[in-house]
Amino acid sequence: MKINDALLVAEVTEQFERYERALMADDLAEMDALFHDAPTTVRYGVGEVLYGMAEIREFRKGRGGSPQRRLGRVAISVFGSDLATTNAEFFREGTDRRGRQSQTWVRFPDGWKIVAAHVSMEGQTS
Numbered sequence: 001m002k003i004n005d006a007l008l009v010a011e012v013t014e015q016f017e018r019y020e021r022a023l024m025a026d027d028l029a030e031m032d033a034l035f036h037d038a039p040t041t042v043r044y045g046v047g048e049v050l051y052g053m054a055e056i057r058e059f060r061k062g063r064g065g066s067p068q069r070r071l072g073r074v075a076i077s078v079f080g081s082d083l084a085t086t087n088a089e090f091f092r093e094g095t096d097r098r099g100r101q102s103q104t105w106v107r108f109p110d111g112w113k114i115v116a117a118h119v120s121m122e123g124q125t126s
Helices: 006-025 028-034 053-063
Strands: 042-044 049-051 069-079 083-092 098-108 111-121
Touching (some): 006 083, 006 098, 028 053, 028 111, 049 053
Antiparallel strands (some): 069 083
């Protein structure tokens, strides 16, 4: 198995950046297009646990957009030709508290899609 084929890393990076732009613009249609539309898709957020695209869509419609943020370190890895992971640190506006986002991407006939995502914030430090 080839790991981190440069062309595939570039493809996934482009999709990751597309998702980030959609998230910051609260572009629900674009975010939905980047998630695999299936009951097996999972998203764990800071305060929610969502199973399937129906739950993910309902959550997004009700939250009124994501808090604005800037990215820190981003790590993107591709395993073979159809599986990738993205991991990013982020910082919400007005704070240095670090958040973390991980996504699992699979290449389907219609392109790269997120099949699992997790978002969390680091605990308070003393």
